[in-house]
Amino acid sequence: MVKIRDADAEARMYKNVFVCMKCNAKTKGKTKLNLKCRKCGAKAMRLAKKAVKKA
Numbered sequence: 001m002v003k004i005r006d007a008d009a010e011a012r013m014y015k016n017v018f019v020c021m022k023c024n025a026k027t028k029g030k031t032k033l034n035l036k037c038r039k040c041g042a043k044a045m046r047l048a049k050k051a052v053k054k055a
């Protein structure tokens, strides 16, 4: 995989992605408001964190 436009890829992967704080399921949404986990229905969502890159 060629590492170009890393920022774009990251934005695509992590922007608007939220993680359920109960079951850790990822859900895509434009905003945190009115967002519900598709798995357990919990409203406690947090932004997905970037994956740690290998050095």
Ligand SMILES: [Zn+2]
Residues within 6 Å of the ligand: 020, 021, 022, 023, 024, 025, 037, 038, 039, 040, 041, 042
């Ligand atoms: Zn959940």
